[in-house]
Amino acid sequence: MKANRQSNILLVEDDIRTARLYNFYLKNEPINLIHVDTGQDALKYLQEIVPQILLIDLGLPDMNGIDIVKHVKKNHLDCILIVITAEDSIDVVVDTMRNGVFDFIKKPFLANRLVTTLRQVIKIHHSRSCFIPPKTQNFIGNSSSMQDVYQTIERVAKSKASVFITGETGTGKELCAQEIHKTSQRWDKPFIVLNCASIVRDLMESELFGHVQGAFTGAEKNREGAVSLADGGTLFLDEIGELDLDLQRKLLRFLQQSTFHKVGSNYEEKVDIRIICATNRNPQIEINNDCFRYDLYCRLNTITIKLPPLHERDEDVQFLAKTFLKKYSNIEQKKFKDFTPKAKQILTEYEWPGNIRQLKNVIHNIVLLNEGTIVTSEILLAKLESELFYNPTNKTEEFTVIEQPNNDLEPISPDTVEDSIRPLHEIEKEMIMKAINICGNVVKAAELLGISKSNIYKKRKAWNKEANVNS
Numbered sequence: 001m002k003a004n005r006q007s008n009i010l011l012v013e014d015d016i017r018t019a020r021l022y023n024f025y026l027k028n029e030p031i032n033l034i035h036v037d038t039g040q041d042a043l044k045y046l047q048e049i050v051p052q053i054l055l056i057d058l059g060l061p062d063m064n065g066i067d068i069v070k071h072v073k074k075n076h077l078d079c080i081l082i083v084i085t086a087e088d089s090i091d092v093v094v095d096t097m098r099n100g101v102f103d104f105i106k107k108p109f110l111a112n113r114l115v116t117t118l119r120q121v122i123k124i125h126h127s128r129s130c131f132i133p134p135k136t137q138n139f140i141g142n143s144s145s146m147q148d149v150y151q152t153i154e155r156v157a158k159s160k161a162s163v164f165i166t167g168e169t170g171t172g173k174e175l176c177a178q179e180i181h182k183t184s185q186r187w188d189k190p191f192i193v194l195n196c197a198s199i200v201r202d203l204m205e206s207e208l209f210g211h212v213q214g215a216f217t218g219a220e221k222n223r224e225g226a227v228s229l230a231d232g233g234t235l236f237l238d239e240i241g242e243l244d245l246d247l248q249r250k251l252l253r254f255l256q257q258s259t260f261h262k263v264g265s266n267y268e269e270k271v272d273i274r275i276i277c278a279t280n281r282n283p284q285i286e287i288n289n290d291c292f293r294y295d296l297y298c299r300l301n302t303i304t305i306k307l308p309p310l311h312e313r314d315e316d317v318q319f320l321a322k323t324f325l326k327k328y329s330n331i332e333q334k335k336f337k338d339f340t341p342k343a344k345q346i347l348t349e350y351e352w353p354g355n356i357r358q359l360k361n362v363i364h365n366i367v368l369l370n371e372g373t374i375v376t377s378e379i380l381l382a383k384l385e386s387e388l389f390y391n392p393t394n395k396t397e398e399f400t401v402i403e404q405p406n407n408d409l410e411p412i413s414p415d416t417v418e419d420s421i422r423p424l425h426e427i428e429k430e431m432i433m434k435a436i437n438i439c440g441n442v443v444k445a446a447e448l449l450g451i452s453k454s455n456i457y458k459k460r461k462a463w464n465k466e467a468n469v470n471s
Helices: 017-026 039-048 063-074 090-098 111-126 144-154 171-182 201-208 245-255 283-288 296-302 314-331 342-351 355-369 379-385 414-420 424-439 444-447 453-470
Strands: 007-013 032-035 055-056 080-085 101-106 163-166 191-195 234-238 260-262 268-270 274-279 303-306
Touching: 007 017, 007 039, 017 032, 017 111, 032 039, 032 303, 039 063, 055 063, 055 111, 063 080, 063 090, 080 090, 080 111, 080 171, 090 101, 090 303, 101 111, 101 144, 144 171, 144 303, 163 171, 163 424, 171 191, 171 234, 201 245, 245 260, 283 296, 314 342, 342 379, 355 379, 424 444, 424 453, 444 453
Parallel strands: 007 032, 007 055, 055 080, 080 101, 163 274, 163 303, 191 234, 234 274
Antiparallel strands: 260 268
């Protein structure tokens, strides 16, 4: 292997003979290997020098090696972690992976296993400043928060472990799932997406597991579900918080046994799939509200990837905007090339509550409705001010909006204020119940109200509890 410089590697291994063996394995590699034999010596060394690579045995005489791993993560030390241990329990593997370990090598192993891993790690470290996830150019951004996401994807992709992706709406959760799949050993197998929020509740089990002919009204023929279609590959469950509790129980059983029954069938089927799921909600709040099973969350949450909102990626905004501008100019056969300096400033200062999805839609709209080669601040502001999410609060003076009083409204006397204003929650309940009565079902009512059906179910549950308490 050719390299322009040596990589410093700190080996934490209490057994001197084993340390010498590793040194022998690596004698022809372009590295500088430093050896310490206790956890305390390792922590002392890390106070002075941060190596490129930390090679650590978990079974140390004075502490558990995982404590050193956690120290590296807590203090954001820029080194790549490789764990070597005789332990191989799932709890140990999960604990190390959650704390940012790049690879997990189980004793005993051949020399080539260690050499190959170190060569891969050295290559990654030397190119980290411009790291892009392999096999794709679609997941873009060079901010530090996105670098963390890329590195996590690289670490977990080759594992079979479930991945739980969280983040606000529009941050790219499905794209993140695609990158994990493309980087994994299942890249040439199916990647199946099931959006749990877009399917009628009564049909969700059939969409997930499939059904046999005659299983229910309208089941005119056998149908494969998402788990069957994803066999050998990856199943991405988007907005998993929308699943009702009974289906969550069945999903948990499937995850535990990898077997399932189609709706209406007694025949047990088995598949080999990897599960990746996503939600824009806070899982802990959903669990506390009895809307999401804790045991299912624990099963799915082997690895968590939190996608940062766009307002935390200031250094990426202009790059993303220019990428979208080029893309849509080509698609729509327009001539736009760039933004004016003032437009770039606005792009960076705007909060982007709809995240990347909103930014993409804004740029596409601008390209469609305007002509020219440069996007000006006037063009950009005209579009932003028409956005549903537009909020000029805490922005530069250019974003300031002064509301003029409406003199056409009749003044309300203090004596009638209490009669004319009702609590918001009463109005909300009244509107939701009215929508359900008019539509005849929750699904249609939720669609027209612009909220999720599970949100309505939760509110009705809370209203029923309140009614029972007061009765």
